[in-house]
Amino acid sequence: MRQHQVIIVGGGLAGMRAAQKAQEMGADVAMISKIYPTRSHSAAAQGGVQAAVSPDDSWESHAYDTVKGSDYLGDQDAIEILCSEAPDDIYALERMGVIFNRTDDGTIDARAFGGTSVKRTCYVADQTGQVLLHVMWEQLLKSGLTLYSEWFVTRLLVEDGRIAGCVALEIPTGRIEVFRAKAIVLATGGIGQVYNPTTNGLVVTADGQALAYAAGATLMDMESVQHHPTTMKANGVLITEGARGEGAFLLNANGERFMEKYAPNMKELASRDVVSRAETLEIREGRGIDGCVLLDLRHLGRDLIMSKLSQIVELARDYANTNILEAPVPIRPGHHYIMGGIKTDVDGRTWDVSGQGRWRGVEGLFAAGECANVSVHGGNRLGGNSLLDTIVFGRRSGAGATEYANGSDWAPTSEDALLADQEAAVKAIFDRPSDGLRASHVRLEMGTAMDDGIAVFRNEEGMQATLTRVRELKKDYGRVSVHNRGRVFNTDLLSVLELGYMLDVAEVIAVSALNRRESRGAHAREDYPERNDEEYLKHTIVHRGADGDPVLDFLPVTMTRWQPQERTY
Numbered sequence: 001m002r003q004h005q006v007i008i009v010g011g012g013l014a015g016m017r018a019a020q021k022a023q024e025m026g027a028d029v030a031m032i033s034k035i036y037p038t039r040s041h042s043a044a045a046q047g048g049v050q051a052a053v054s055p056d057d058s059w060e061s062h063a064y065d066t067v068k069g070s071d072y073l074g075d076q077d078a079i080e081i082l083c084s085e086a087p088d089d090i091y092a093l094e095r096m097g098v099i100f101n102r103t104d105d106g107t108i109d110a111r112a113f114g115g116t117s118v119k120r121t122c123y124v125a126d127q128t129g130q131v132l133l134h135v136m137w138e139q140l141l142k143s144g145l146t147l148y149s150e151w152f153v154t155r156l157l158v159e160d161g162r163i164a165g166c167v168a169l170e171i172p173t174g175r176i177e178v179f180r181a182k183a184i185v186l187a188t189g190g191i192g193q194v195y196n197p198t199t200n201g202l203v204v205t206a207d208g209q210a211l212a213y214a215a216g217a218t219l220m221d222m223e224s225v226q227h228h229p230t231t232m233k234a235n236g237v238l239i240t241e242g243a244r245g246e247g248a249f250l251l252n253a254n255g256e257r258f259m260e261k262y263a264p265n266m267k268e269l270a271s272r273d274v275v276s277r278a279e280t281l282e283i284r285e286g287r288g289i290d291g292c293v294l295l296d297l298r299h300l301g302r303d304l305i306m307s308k309l310s311q312i313v314e315l316a317r318d319y320a321n322t323n324i325l326e327a328p329v330p331i332r333p334g335h336h337y338i339m340g341g342i343k344t345d346v347d348g349r350t351w352d353v354s355g356q357g358r359w360r361g362v363e364g365l366f367a368a369g370e371c372a373n374v375s376v377h378g379g380n381r382l383g384g385n386s387l388l389d390t391i392v393f394g395r396r397s398g399a400g401a402t403e404y405a406n407g408s409d410w411a412p413t414s415e416d417a418l419l420a421d422q423e424a425a426v427k428a429i430f431d432r433p434s435d436g437l438r439a440s441h442v443r444l445e446m447g448t449a450m451d452d453g454i455a456v457f458r459n460e461e462g463m464q465a466t467l468t469r470v471r472e473l474k475k476d477y478g479r480v481s482v483h484n485r486g487r488v489f490n491t492d493l494l495s496v497l498e499l500g501y502m503l504d505v506a507e508v509i510a511v512s513a514l515n516r517r518e519s520r521g522a523h524a525r526e527d528y529p530e531r532n533d534e535e536y537l538k539h540t541i542v543h544r545g546a547d548g549d550p551v552l553d554f555l556p557v558t559m560t561r562w563q564p565q566e567r568t569y
């Protein structure tokens with residue numbers, strides 16, 4: 001049995017930052033990742049990372065924009081930490097070697113992003129995530145981090161409400177092993193593939209959320225799913241908000257800059273939920289072109305586009321057959337991000353240390369990054385705040401996990417029984433008749449149902465239809481089979497396991513969305529079009545009941561200094 005004080009599951013930005021901090025504090029730490037860390041979805045982030053580094057800006061202003069962007073569902077204590085600690089984290093990244101774009105006087109440059117009152121998004125051309133990830137990985141290689149790459153975590157081990165370790169499958173060999181740990185940090189990323197289409201990579205399959213849920217942790221605000229305003233029709237690939245940040249226009253079929261009507265002040269740079277709704281209305285009302293509106297960059301000029309947005313020139317050429325230097329590119333809203341996730345406090349703990357039992361969790365289990373919900377994004381995330389979330393709360397959860405591990409004993413684990421159990425679970429999948437359902441088929445059905453019912457606009461009937469479909473698919477799951485019964489690199493088997501995770505999470509999203517009978521942030525209901533602070537200024541929380549069904553409850557939102565106001569841009 002392998003054993004490490006602190007195990008980090010996930011090699012994206014949140015996982016790397018947590019590992020870095022835990023190492024710095026002297027922990028025996030290991031990282032487990034189902035893909036080589038630098039291939040994590042964090043590498044796809046183009047636009048940038050928010051931080052008030054300019055002398056003309058303040059973290060309080062950043063915090064206010066974030067609270068407003070969240071439609072007042074974000075916890076303000078966590079948002080204050082996110083924004084006040086951001087500048088130091090940016091400088092720390094710079095010292096590690098991140099070459100942020102600079103102004104002529106040599107200070108870190110910032111670009112405009114949606115929903116922010118000043119230019120605050122630090123960036124490296126349109127490759128910010130890639131650069132952050134590679135620089136951080138260099139640091140971890142240098143420090144000799146123990147890495148289990150291409151190991152797939154299949155289960156968290158809990159003894160008496162405390163984390164004891166996890167079980168993982170080594171993908172190249174198919175070997176299953178038990179890992180003992182005093183603390184585990186989940187940093188497994190988002191839920192992208194629960195939706196079809198999505199901007200997220202194929203590996204983004206809600207594993208961490210589902211593992212935590214199965215282990216007894218709480219998922220919070222799972223109805224808060226974000227659709228990004230500029231994705232390509234062919235395959236959902238993202239065009240960064242940096243394009244609008246640099247001044248690109250949104251046009252309808254009549255050539256009108258329609259955002260002037262919906263957000264007279266911020267126009268294209270209103271927050272994402274607002275822009276996605278405006279686009280959807282334009283398309284619905286007949287002013288779209290083949291289900292899209294247009295993103296026009298031509299007036300920005302070749303020099304600016306080629307120096308700051310060159311990646312999207314390639315993406316638009318490859319996936320929309322469009323030369324953005326000469327023509328507008330058709331785009332539409334598409335699934336992008338989940339604000340909801342595993343409920344944590346500001347140190348990444350998934351359990352309630354107040355002693356009041358306000359939510360259920362697992363002692364010793366931490367979470368950070370997109371899989372977590374420390375509640376800095378609330379009902380709608382501002383662009384650039386997710387990378388920041390991974391950096392600030394990745395660091396804090398790495399510290400939290402190390403402190404916890406230093407002060408606790410090893411929980412007992414029974415290796416043989418666990419291994420037998422996991423082997424039996426894999427065998428059960430192998431034993432299904434090979435003419436059963438295919439995981440890819442069920443996944444597409446789920447993704448389509450989610451996109452039909454729980455997207456930019458929602459209503460009772462549509463969400464109920466999605467929930468019903470997801471529950472049917474959950475029943476079908478027992479018949480999903482594999483063609484490949486070998487142990488070596490069996491991606492067929494992995495896709496069945498991932499599908500199981502995604503179905504559980506899809507159900508929680510649908511149940512949570514049906515339960516919020518108001519419109520807030522990305523959760524825009526046609527049947528309840530107004531925000532209703534009196535009844536719904538609270539978080540939706542869900543844990544798994546004894547019968548396996550989701551059990552709903554609410555938690556109050558933490559307010560420090562900003563009272564809810566009407567949200568206009």
Ligand SMILES: Cc1cc2nc3c(=O)[nH]c(=O)nc-3n(C[C@H](O)[C@H](O)[C@H](O)COP(=O)(O)OP(=O)(O)OC[C@H]3O[C@@H](n4cnc5c(N)ncnc54)[C@H](O)[C@@H]3O)c2cc1C
Binds near residue numbers: 040049337368369
């Ligand atoms: C196209 C795109 C562009 C974006 N642009 C921006 C932007 O400009 N600014 C911004 O702030 N945000 C942006 N975002 C959002 C942001 O990039 C993500 O929210 C963030 O990078 C998530 O980081 P993470 O570390 O939580 O997860 P990820 O980077 O997704 O990493 C997850 C890790 O978990 C591992 N893992 C998952 N399941 C398992 C398992 N079962 N066993 C073992 N390992 C597992 C994976 O191997 C991976 O290493 C963008 C997102 C996308 C999709």
